[in-house]
């Protein structure tokens with residue numbers, strides 16, 4: 001094991017960035033990581049309070065905090081929270097020991113609803129606990145603090161031939177957030193969730209103790225925390241097994257499906273052949289074209305398959321230009337016509353082809369190139385609805401797509417075939433299919449989404465806590481049969497329910 005230390009952050013934000021860059025250069029042959037991306041410096045206005053130990057907030061005596069209105073990525077219903085931004089394990093522990101009310105860890109705030117919000121309570125922003133601690137170049141196991149982002153891991157390890165074993169559609173999520181929602185990616189049908197690659201983590205629990213959790217030690221807490229939405233305690237650090245890669249590129253075959261049935265057929269016929277698969281669905285298509293989509297089926301590219309100009313430097317693709325949405329867009333911009341044009345163009349611009357060489361950023365993270373893209377939905381925000389159904393519940397997807405296309409507002413959705421369920425008590429994936437759709441908030445979002453929940457319930461499906469913003473307790477209870485076991489572990493490690501969230505209260509996750 002090699003040990004890395006990012007050093008203790010002190011001084012101005014510039015000094016912190018300099019120090020951070022130096023630390024990253026030390027381990028990153030391609031140069032410094034991107035510190036200008038979303039999430040970086042988001043809370044810089046809090047720095048004076050953190051550095052001087054002053055407190056603007058009310059939550060915890062001696063541990064600085066500030067009052068902020070927080071929401072999820074969908075920007076629905078911001079709530080006032082007392083935010084702490086510690087940089088050391090000791091300060092996190094002090095926050096837990098001294099907190100008068102409830103607390104919740106928060107990563108980069110990329111969950112869509114209120115899973116990372118604790119209205120009226122304390123929130124521990126973990127993004128300054130972002131040090132890489134150790135790396136075993138034999139096994140690819142990296143040990144890092146929970147606030148390290150997946151973008152950090154890619155920047156540090158891709159140039160060395162290691163990539164994330166599982167990644168969501170954005171790299172701006174923390175390791176803590178990835179564990180707490182047991183995230184999945186395009187390879188779920190083959191490799192399962194992020195939790196499957198977590199060897200061990202250190203969890204700070206309500207009595208101030210830090211416990212090690214793994215498949216052998218505190219096994220029940222391990223599987224309650226993987227997918228447990230931050231409700232068992234605060235993950236301080238974790239060991240995660242990375243995956244060896246020869247290059248930063250993928251060989252992608254594009255297939256067009258004329259409707260949902262066709263898309264599912266292609267998944268069934270090809271999922272053996274491809275490690276990664278996903279379909280982008282035109283949510284506005286109707287009738288015989290309902291669910292028409294473009295499937296992107298890929299495998300990691302060996303160096304020998306790359307064109308000559310990429311072979312010299314296969315692990316460091318050129319960085320993409322980024323754009324920004326500086327302000328909230330007027331809601332008028334996203335009207336039925338503009339969405340229809342966008343979806344039609346997307347379909348037209350993606351003809352069937354084989355063996356396209358696509359870099360990892362383009363393949364996994366197309367939305368990351370537009371900073372603050374969530375502002376496109378305007379001030380009122382949006383919800384993301386993720387419907388996961390067993391193979392026999394596909395009729396639910398048809399009904400959901402029919403309801404969405406009838407609203408005439410919806411960009412592309414994402415469809416994916418899912419593999420086996422793991423042991424996470426609240427981990428969301430089950431074998432079958434998952435459909436993800438953005439739904440603009442034109443008012444009446446609650447009743448509309450409750451209607452979709454009912455369709456799901458009737459077909460044995462489930463929602464995903466990382467996306468949920470409005471569901472009801474009875475829905476969750478019916479969809480997650482292991483909820484009782486989760487509550488039992490919660491009662492053991494946090495009998496007074498010190499760790500809580502707006503979502504947990506709304507859904508009654510931890511009990512009545």
Ligand SMILES: Cc1cc2nc3c(=O)[nH]c(=O)nc-3n(C[C@H](O)[C@H](O)[C@H](O)COP(=O)(O)OP(=O)(O)OC[C@H]3O[C@@H](n4cnc5c(N)ncnc54)[C@H](O)[C@@H]3O)c2cc1C
Nearest residue numbers: 107108109110111168169174176177180183184229230235
């Ligand atoms: C563009 C986009 C694409 C996405 N694509 C996918 C996808 O393909 N697959 C997928 O599964 N998800 C996807 N997501 C959702 C995202 O991966 C999850 O919501 C993830 O949990 C966000 O991580 P975060 O660091 O932003 O955590 P936050 O959103 O800040 O928090 C999420 C949860 O983790 C808990 N948490 C955070 N840090 C800790 C910690 N240190 N200890 C304990 N609990 C903690 C919080 O309490 C909260 O419950 C996507 C999100 C976006 C915005």
